[in-house]
Amino acid sequence: MEQIVKKIKWLYAAVLVVSCFPLTLGYLMHTGEVQIWAQKITNSILYKMIGSVVLWHICIVLLIQLVTFTGMFFLMKTTYEDEVAHLMGVTLYMTCPYRLSVTYQQVDMKQAVALALLPWFVWSFRKIKRKWAEVFSVPMGAIFSVFVFLLLSARDGIPMQNIATKGYVLADFLTMWKFSDRPGLGLGLMLGSVVLLWVLFVAEGKLPKERKLWLCCILAFSFMATRYFPWEMVQRVSGVFLQWVSLLGSPAIFWGIACFILSFLIPWVVEELSKEEKKELAKGSWIIIWLGAMAGAVYFCNTLTFYTPGI
Secondary structure, eight states: OHHHHHHOTTHHHHHHHHHHGGGGGOOEESSTTHHHHHHHGGGSHHHHHHOOHHHHHHHHHHHHHHHHHHHHHHHHHHHOOOHHHHHHHHHHHHTOHHHHIIIIISOOHHHHHHHHHHHHHHHHHHHSSOHHHHHTHHHHHHHHHHHHHHHHHHTTOOOOOOOGGGSBOGGGGGSSSSSTTSOOOHHHHHHHHHHHHHHHHTSOOOOOHHHHHHHHHHHHHHHHTBTTSOHHHHHTTOHHHHHHHHHHSSTTHHHHHHHHHHHHHTHHHHHHHTSGGGHHHHHHHHHHHHHHHHHHHHHHHTTOOEEOOOO
16 A cells, blocks of 8 residues: 555645646636625735736645645545545545635635634644643634634624525435535545445544544534524523624535535544555555545536636
């Protein structure tokens, strides 16, 4: 396995290129917040230096993608020993339908920044030489990421709204991006989830205690992303909860966090299957998952529509 990995490290570059491919077209998205913030930035110093809204957008999104890529890379290096596991984690998160949709389709820079910093938050907690910090690194990182999103959202004011109606329904989770604001697992994460379930329930793999907490976090955040979670009741607790929950705009960001944790957990399967008697199975599994994730991202990029701004 190690000899194979040494020959395919260029796959990291392929992942980064595919995740940044829409930037090469030189246009802006026709949907999302583009037309709103495109008008706002014309008075900014950065715009006066660059002189182009499109180039400004490319620089910002490219920076977000690089921060996400490096953060996930260092996090995987810190957590797993298997080189293929590192590649899997980076690939699954960089090609995650929710993250790509937020960045390119919804053009929600606030969520994009929060999700880009999420791997760094988790990595920072895992670098603290304390047992509690390592065990609770994932939920603590998620809390910090949501806090960053709320701070960025507060700059635009606090719209009083009921966010429960914008949540997911169960069928949405099994799609790629049926609705732009509610993308599902996508092909890569779906294949990875199938292999994960197979290892747990058929091959009787033993999930470490820390990973069990990650699995619980995935289920909890997925539930919080649905319209079945009692968000309306939470908003009624007090005026503070009403304001902070309203700032979320939609509970979908919790699905983005769940996808990150799933991208972080699935590489454990690669390590589990890389045992001496399961090397061929491990090789076949990660190749299928990687190809599925990349194919899904390429297909997504080909569904985007763009326009040429007048500024």
